[in-house]
Amino acid sequence: xxxxxxxxxxxxxxxxxxxxxxxxxxxxxxxxxxxxxxxxxxxxxxxxxxxxxxxxxxxxxxxxxxxxxxxxxxxxxxxxxxxxxxxxxxxxxxxxxxxxxxxxxxxxxxx
Amino acid sequence: xxxxxxxxxxxxxxxxxxxxxxxxxxxxxxxxxxxxxxxxxxxxxxxxxxxxxxxxxxxxxxxxxxxxxxxxxxxxxxxxxxxxxxxxxxxxxxxxxxxxxxxxxxxxxxx
Numbered sequence: 001x002x003x004x005x006x007x008x009x010x011x012x013x014x015x016x017x018x019x020x021x022x023x024x025x026x027x028x029x030x031x032x033x034x035x036x037x038x039x040x041x042x043x044x045x046x047x048x049x050x051x052x053x054x055x056x057x058x059x060x061x062x063x064x065x066x067x068x069x070x071x072x073x074x075x076x077x078x079x080x081x082x083x084x085x086x087x088x089x090x091x092x093x094x095x096x097x098x099x100x101x102x103x104x105x106x107x108x109x110x111x
Numbered sequence: 112x113x114x115x116x117x118x119x120x121x122x123x124x125x126x127x128x129x130x131x132x133x134x135x136x137x138x139x140x141x142x143x144x145x146x147x148x149x150x151x152x153x154x155x156x157x158x159x160x161x162x163x164x165x166x167x168x169x170x171x172x173x174x175x176x177x178x179x180x181x182x183x184x185x186x187x188x189x190x191x192x193x194x195x196x197x198x199x200x201x202x203x204x205x206x207x208x209x210x211x212x213x214x215x216x217x218x219x220x221x222x
Contacts, residue, residue, distance in 0.1 A: 004155075032209045033177050035158075041202065043213035044154070088153055092209060097161055098169075099211060103153035 002027045004092050005045035006102035013109055019076040021105045023089030026070065033065055034099075039085045046086075048074070060082045080110045114177035126149045132187045132217045134202030135185040140212075142205040143185040145200050145207055148216075152199065160185055182215035189219070203208050212220040 003026040021035075034049035036054050048063045050056050050072070055064045065072040076083055089102045115136045129147045136143065142161045146154040146169075154170035156169030166177050176188040185202060201217050203211040 014197060034210070036211075043215050046210045046212070049208070050211065086151065090211075097159060097167075097205065099209075100156075101146075101154040104151070107121070107153065 002091060002100045004028070004091050004100050004102040005008075006087075006089055008105060009103075011108070013079050013107070014083060015079060015080075015109055015111050017079050017109075019079045019083070019107060019109070021074045021076075021087050021107070022071065022085040023073065023091075023102055024071050025091045025100075027065065027091070030067070030091045031059040032096070032099075033063070033072045034090045035061075035063060035088060036088040036089060036101075037085045038104075044086075044088060048067040056106060064068050064111065079107075081109045081111050084108050113212070114141075115204060115212060116200055117200075117217050119216040119217060120215070122217055123169075124189070124221050126135070126214040126221060128189075128191060128192045128221075129171050130189040130192055130219070132189075132202075132219075134185045134187075134214055135183055136182065136185075136202075136204045136212075136214075138201050138212060139182070139207070140204035140206060141182070143179065144203040144205070144211065145169075145177060145185065145187045146201045148204065149198050157187065157200075165197075187204055192221040194221055 036044040038044040160179040202214040
């Protein structure tokens with residue numbers, strides 16, 4: 001059974017800093033890797049996803065995947081107070097219908 | 112664009128009561144999901160459905176039933192509410208690329 005773990009559990013960074021969030025998974029046959037962001041009291045919303053090894057950048061956000069290390073990460077450049085949220089990583093392995101989520105990293109960006 | 116609606120927004124029940132939560136989507140997506148989120152934590156899959164009248168158990172299906180009578184709707188029943196239970200139940204549907212779209216949630220409190 002797929003296990004997905006996130007680190008750290010929580011993080012406080014100053015405005016303008018680079019933030020790095022980590023996610024490890026257990027199934028080497030996993031095929032889809034995503035980050036979701038959930039602001040307090042709101043629904044989770046997909047942020048970025050990647051299918052193959054390497055990096056993908058969208059604005060201030062970069063996702064990096066290393067399948068051999070069973071690890072992917074999200075990097076936020078120039079972190080803003082509006083980035084404060086719960087960040088959930090998610091992985092698909094086997095059936096493309098089933099996404100396994102990590103427990104989340106709570107990020108606070110202080111002005 | 113589409114939208115997912117969940118009713119009710121807040122649900123207060125008594126211990127042992129059977130409670131039903133409803134979800135509607137107008138994305139015309141095939142696959143729908145029910146997740147449970149405990150305070151500030153990650154998402155745990157309760158049930159999912161890949162088409163009308165199909166039901167697949169997730170990791171947390173014990174104590175729940177589900178129903179998918181038409182493509183646009185997916186219902187979840189708590190078969191016997193547990194005292195002091197508090198959680199948010201999130202409904203989602205899956206797009207072509209694997210991304211899941213979430214509803215605003217139903218917040219359950221059991222007295």
